Amino acid sequence: MTLQLFQYDALPMRVVFGAGRLAQLPDEAARLTLQRVLILSTQGQRSQAQRIEALLGARAAGVFPEAVMHTPAEVTEAALARVAESHIDGFIAIGGGSAIGLSKALALRTDLPQIVIPTTYAGSEATSILGETMGGVKHTQRSLRILPETILYDVDLTFGLPVSVSMASGLNAMAHAVEALYAPDRNPLTDLMAEAALNALIEALPRILARKNDREARTAALSAAWLSGCCLGLTTMGLHHKLCHTLGGAFGLAHAETHAVVLPHALAYNLSVAPEAKRALTRVFVEPDPARALAEFARSLNLPTSLSTLGLAEAELDRAADIAVSKPYPNPRALEREAIRDLLARAWSGGLPLAYAKGDHARF
Numbered sequence: 583m584t585l586q587l588f589q590y591d592a593l594p595m596r597v598v599f600g601a602g603r604l605a606q607l608p609d610e611a612a613r614l615t616l617q618r619v620l621i622l623s624t625q626g627q628r629s630q631a632q633r634i635e636a637l638l639g640a641r642a643a644g645v646f647p648e649a650v651m652h653t654p655a656e657v658t659e660a661a662l663a664r665v666a667e668s669h670i671d672g673f674i675a676i677g678g679g680s681a682i683g684l685s686k687a688l689a690l691r692t693d694l695p696q697i698v699i700p701t702t703y704a705g706s707e708a709t710s711i712l713g714e715t716m717g718g719v720k721h722t723q724r725s726l727r728i729l730p731e732t733i734l735y736d737v738d739l740t741f742g743l744p745v746s747v748s749m750a751s752g753l754n755a756m757a758h759a760v761e762a763l764y765a766p767d768r769n770p771l772t773d774l775m776a777e778a779a780l781n782a783l784i785e786a787l788p789r790i791l792a793r794k795n796d797r798e799a800r801t802a803a804l805s806a807a808w809l810s811g812c813c814l815g816l817t818t819m820g821l822h823h824k825l826c827h828t829l830g831g832a833f834g835l836a837h838a839e840t841h842a843v844v845l846p847h848a849l850a851y852n853l854s855v856a857p858e859a860k861r862a863l864t865r866v867f868v869e870p871d872p873a874r875a876l877a878e879f880a881r882s883l884n885l886p887t888s889l890s891t892l893g894l895a896e897a898e899l900d901r902a903a904d905i906a907v908s909k910p911y912p913n914p915r916a917l918e919r920e921a922i923r924d925l926l927a928r929a930w931s932g933g934l935p936l937a938y939a940k941g942d943h944a945r946f
């Protein structure tokens with residue numbers, strides 16, 4: 583069914599995509615007139631950051647390899663001191679959402695331009711969203727100051743991504759696309775992007791699992807990650823992202839793996855009241871129950887299946903459910919505390935999502 587009513591605000595971003603594109607980085611820095619760039623990464627990606635430093639030559643003013651998951655404010659403060667003392671005029675982040683999160687936090691505070699080079703499928707590069715942890719609590723905000731000016735995707739840089747991280751990150755990307763399909767502010771473009779991203783990832787991830795450096799599959803996955811990131815940036819996410827945000831922010835669970843475990847359950851919760859999303863997902867999975875199909879797909883990729891294996895204590899399920907319903911947010915199905923507690927219990931124990939009920943009745 584054609585959407586009857588929608589609004590669309592494009593996000594301004596330059597995207598440079600393809601194998602070997604890293605060589606173009608000095609030109610991209612020059613295009614933004616950057617003279618003293620701080621290069622950001624996690625410790626794990628330090629050598630890649632140093633490679634960029636060498637590539638940039640005189641335009642590089644050092645590497646700050648201290649980025650960590652969930653963008654803690656203390657790390658941002660330490661980086662800000664470096665920005666001031668080294669007269670930095672822009673940022674280049676290489677890595678996943680952790681490195682890019684730090685870049686965004688710095689850009690928010692300084693309004694300096696950013697070039698980001700994503701090497702996972704998390705999609706943060708394409709959004710004006712920043713989640714930061716302060717005093718153990720994760721706060722999220724949107725601002726155009728946060729949106730990177732340039733995204734440079736080089737598929738060659740993703741070959742180093744371990745297969746297990748690639749699979750989990752792929753499910754993270756799928757989660758953005760799935761929730762965009764029932765977002766209150768979806769539009770015809772996000773519908774197209776979401777379905778294309780899901781189709782591409784369903785084909786690419788098993789190929790990467792079978793052959794880590796399958797260039798064609800890596801290229802398809804990275805391009806789909808951009809589409810999924812755009813879905814995330816252009817729409818408002820629902821219950822699934824809220825649960826993952828809660829489990830990551832309040833309980834320290836690993837970001838991408840949590841997405842992989844929770845997504846089929848959150849989808850099962852919402853499907854019965856999201857008929858258009860259900861139609862799209864039925865097309866994608868060629869299965870009448872997309873939530874079940876998604877769970878089986880994740881299992882076929884050897885992804886973790888339970889929150890217990892990710893380190894959540896059973897005793898925390900009540901608190902997680904309480905946090906997830908503590909503030910209202912848009913979701914196709916009303917936020918029912920007990921049903922969400924049941925959903926989390928299922929995800930905790932590694933059960934399959936509840937079967938989709940024919941008709942429009944939720945089965946919790």
Ligand code: NAD
Binds near residue numbers: 710
């Ligand atoms: P991450 O950046 O921590 O990367 C995951 C792991 O992959 C790390 O161990 C990293 O060292 C490794 N890695 C990355 N690239 C690699 C490569 N080329 N070779 C080898 N190893 C590599 O995690 P992530 O899942 O990409 O991002 C998660 C973070 O991003 C979270 O903090 C999350 O909240 C945030 N995020 C934000 C948004 C947003 O729009 N604001 C969107 C998605 C994720």
